[in-house]
Amino acid sequence: MGMAEALRDAMRIAMRKDPTVLLLGEDIGVSGGFGGGFTVTLGLSDEFGHDRVIDTPISESAIVGAAVGAAMAGSRPVAEMQYGDFVFCAMDQVVNQAAKMHYMSNGQVRVPLVLRLPVGASQRGAQHGQCTEAMFTHTPGLKVVCPATPYDAKGLLLASIRDDNPVVFFEHKLLYGGKGTRKESASVSLGADVPVEDYEIPLGTVAVVREGGDITVVANMLMVHRALSAAEILAAEGIEAEIIDIRCLVPLDIATIEQSVQKTSRLLIVEEDHLTGGWGAEIAALIAERALNYLDAPIRRVAAPDTPLPCAAALERAFVPSVERIVSTAMQMTR
Amino acid sequence: MTHSIIIPDLGATGGDVKIVEWLVREGQHVDAGDTLFVVETDKATEEIPAFRAGYLRRVLAHADEERLPGDVVGLMTDTSDEAIVDPTAASVEPVAAVAATTSVSRVVRRLTASPRARHLARQHNLDLANVKAASASAIQVRDVVAALEGQPVAADWLIAAFRRMVLIRRYEEHLYQLFLQGLVPGTLHQCQGQEAVAVGVCSSLRRDDMIFSTHRPVGHLLAKGASLNAITAEIWGKATGCVGGKGGQMHLADFSVGAMVSNAIVGANIPIATGCAMAFKLQGLDRVAVSFFGDGACNIGAFHEGLNLAAVQDAPVVFVCENNLYAASTHISVTTRISNLADRAAAYGMRGYTADGMDVEAVSALAAAAIERARLGKGPTLLEYRTYRYRGHSRGDPCGYRADEEQRSWLARDPIERVRIRLNQDFGVTEENLGTIEQECQREIEAAVEFALASPEPTAESCLEHVFA
Ligand SMILES: Cc1ncc(C[n+]2csc(CCOP(=O)(O)OP(=O)(O)O)c2C)c(N)n1
Ligand SMILES: [Mg+2]
Numbered sequence: 187m188g189m190a191e192a193l194r195d196a197m198r199i200a201m202r203k204d205p206t207v208l209l210l211g212e213d214i215g216v217s218g219g220f221g222g223g224f225t226v227t228l229g230l231s232d233e234f235g236h237d238r239v240i241d242t243p244i245s246e247s248a249i250v251g252a253a254v255g256a257a258m259a260g261s262r263p264v265a266e267m268q269y270g271d272f273v274f275c276a277m278d279q280v281v282n283q284a285a286k287m288h289y290m291s292n293g294q295v296r297v298p299l300v301l302r303l304p305v306g307a308s309q310r311g312a313q314h315g316q317c318t319e320a321m322f323t324h325t326p327g328l329k330v331v332c333p334a335t336p337y338d339a340k341g342l343l344l345a346s347i348r349d350d351n352p353v354v355f356f357e358h359k360l361l362y363g364g365k366g367t368r369k370e371s372a373s374v375s376l377g378a379d380v381p382v383e384d385y386e387i388p389l390g391t392v393a394v395v396r397e398g399g400d401i402t403v404v405a406n407m408l409m410v411h412r413a414l415s416a417a418e419i420l421a422a423e424g425i426e427a428e429i430i431d432i433r434c435l436v437p438l439d440i441a442t443i444e445q446s447v448q449k450t451s452r453l454l455i456v457e458e459d460h461l462t463g464g465w466g467a468e469i470a471a472l473i474a475e476r477a478l479n480y481l482d483a484p485i486r487r488v489a490a491p492d493t494p495l496p497c498a499a500a501l502e503r504a505f506v507p508s509v510e511r512i513v514s515t516a517m518q519m520t521r
Numbered sequence: 522m523t524h525s526i527i528i529p530d531l532g533a534t535g536g537d538v539k540i541v542e543w544l545v546r547e548g549q550h551v552d553a554g555d556t557l558f559v560v561e562t563d564k565a566t567e568e569i570p571a572f573r574a575g576y577l578r579r580v581l582a583h584a585d586e587e588r589l590p591g592d593v594v595g596l597m598t599d600t601s602d603e604a605i606v607d608p609t610a611a612s613v614e615p616v617a618a619v620a621a622t623t624s625v626s627r628v629v630r631r632l633t634a635s636p637r638a639r640h641l642a643r644q645h646n647l648d649l650a651n652v653k654a655a656s657a658s659a660i661q662v663r664d665v666v667a668a669l670e671g672q673p674v675a676a677d678w679l680i681a682a683f684r685r686m687v688l689i690r691r692y693e694e695h696l697y698q699l700f701l702q703g704l705v706p707g708t709l710h711q712c713q714g715q716e717a718v719a720v721g722v723c724s725s726l727r728r729d730d731m732i733f734s735t736h737r738p739v740g741h742l743l744a745k746g747a748s749l750n751a752i753t754a755e756i757w758g759k760a761t762g763c764v765g766g767k768g769g770q771m772h773l774a775d776f777s778v779g780a781m782v783s784n785a786i787v788g789a790n791i792p793i794a795t796g797c798a799m800a801f802k803l804q805g806l807d808r809v810a811v812s813f814f815g816d817g818a819c820n821i822g823a824f825h826e827g828l829n830l831a832a833v834q835d836a837p838v839v840f841v842c843e844n845n846l847y848a849a850s851t852h853i854s855v856t857t858r859i860s861n862l863a864d865r866a867a868a869y870g871m872r873g874y875t876a877d878g879m880d881v882e883a884v885s886a887l888a889a890a891a892i893e894r895a896r897l898g899k900g901p902t903l904l905e906y907r908t909y910r911y912r913g914h915s916r917g918d919p920c921g922y923r924a925d926e927e928q929r930s931w932l933a934r935d936p937i938e939r940v941r942i943r944l945n946q947d948f949g950v951t952e953e954n955l956g957t958i959e960q961e962c963q964r965e966i967e968a969a970v971e972f973a974l975a976s977p978e979p980t981a982e983s984c985l986e987h988v989f990a
Contacts, residue, residue: 216850218850241856242856243817312767313772491984493985493988496984498769498979499706
């Protein structure tokens, strides 16, 4: 099962078990259509009908706003933005409405919605590939999830749908897998086994996906896979990297990262989001506050530069953090 | 079918609208966009165009008579000899904007030129006696334009339109073939079938007018005269691309011809074009901004906010909606309850017209009128053109959501074939001449692709350039 299928499976299970779960988005349920931007909802309208798999107009603000309202009325909506970049058309509904309703009602109302955002550079340019996690981690009231494997994607999505808070759920386009013409070029092949049954991965957890004693590398989504490739190269140089997949940014399991840093004494953070004000900066600050005395080298970040995302392959390569950049930074830190 | 001609709501303060003159005689053929008659309100003199092609059969309100908005002032039929059906019967659809006695014997008072055509001719010291009306009996703006260029009316304009449309079609098809061979990087949103809208609109624009395009920009850009080489190099992500490789297929531009960077956020260019037009107006310039967008864009907030602002600001902007019936895979009926998107203009006190987007002459006539209105300071217009995209929404879309029959019916109305037949039959342009044009376009396209392929990649450092001015 690839990630697209794993996500679909999660929604199918949630919808079968809970009639209040509904899906909203553009092109998500059209017969003979796409199943959303990246085939994730393909076939769900056949099983659950167009009343629960709702094809909306191109109205991002209304999609999120309606999800907020439906959630307040007791439904569990899962709203899709065709590309994560389009969420900016709906930012008021996300930041001023979804995130704040529970607080503004003094806890009397809940907004259990999931907002699915496909992100990641895939040669479509500045308005179709930004990684924007930090904009949401900075907004109190939103949970922020960003899986790197199909297994995690399914378990985290099930947990997100059942969570009583608004969850912003990032999906990296190059990790969807998928077939034929709708598959993104440069996709990463993920051969993980995904159980068919219902399971949840609790929000607020990270995963140590490779153990090592020399340097801790924290990454999310596509960057986890680049960090794992980098770790192979580093191992050949005699450097053992511990890779932590930070699959949930809010709530953040900083304790596991701290423990790892106490062991390795070095912290490298890899993110596809822009450098300045990124979630990596927050982790760097937290580790500096909690474990500065353990560090043998300055904390480093490998991130996208502070420029919009360019389209050309040659420019995108320069923009998105590469295995080579991770390797060379780790080498500098462990020298 | 009989269509009544109604006085539109002209945004005047109310009260009577006086008919100044009819520019078309009973029995005569009109094209969509041709001026039918001229009216005078307390605010201005206005030309009322036909919404659709057909034959003027009855004039029900004559020169110097006064009527109210909503009154029926004439009747049109689709064919020249069909029976006229009682206009009060429910099946009669309103056609254009204007009153209602039954006198049918009077003919048009005098037949000259439309006020805009007269205005344009005066500006250029052109004697109207030297201008020939191409279709309607009265001289229209495009006749003056043609006369100004010293060319025989219509034929050369139509040949130029044919050339542009062929260039766009052949370019898109060439890219598609290369895409099938895996040779085109990135994404691809193509406009085969929609060429008449781009060409009909842009052929009425000046070089210094600005257009704002979408994720499907090739037609608009080439119609505005953008560099084929620079566009092609951009699609291939080369340093010689129109925006240095930063943009890709969805972000094409040519600032030398007024084509701003095309926008991949649906609807985003609507307020932007509005602001551009507001600035033209504030700066005292007589330039016009055009926003292109699809049917899908009419449902995003930016559309509504942009149109309303443009209306209250009398911004010199023309909103061109290419209604190709689908937003990606979603049919318009799933997302929209009204049948004419142009009706939305009324909500903002703006004029809105729906016309055939497969007929470059109809497109151009209507667009020319809207552009000229904007240029004369009379505010924005919403134009909805019915059209169809022959290929998928984006690369690799097999169109599983569209019926073959629907596709065939639109292919049968191909805008390029239509012009080819018209040039051949009505203007005597030979197949050979048309074939030469096609070959010339093909050579230009192949040279552009060669240019792109031979161009260097952008340097990694250029990724960091131009974040700030
Ligand atoms: C705000 C926003 N939402 C969604 C999209 C994804 N998207 C790109 S084109 C498109 C369909 C647009 O339909 P329409 O406006 O009719 O233009 P057409 O593609 O038919 O030319 C969609 C949904 C987008 N680019 N921007
Ligand atoms: Mg459309």
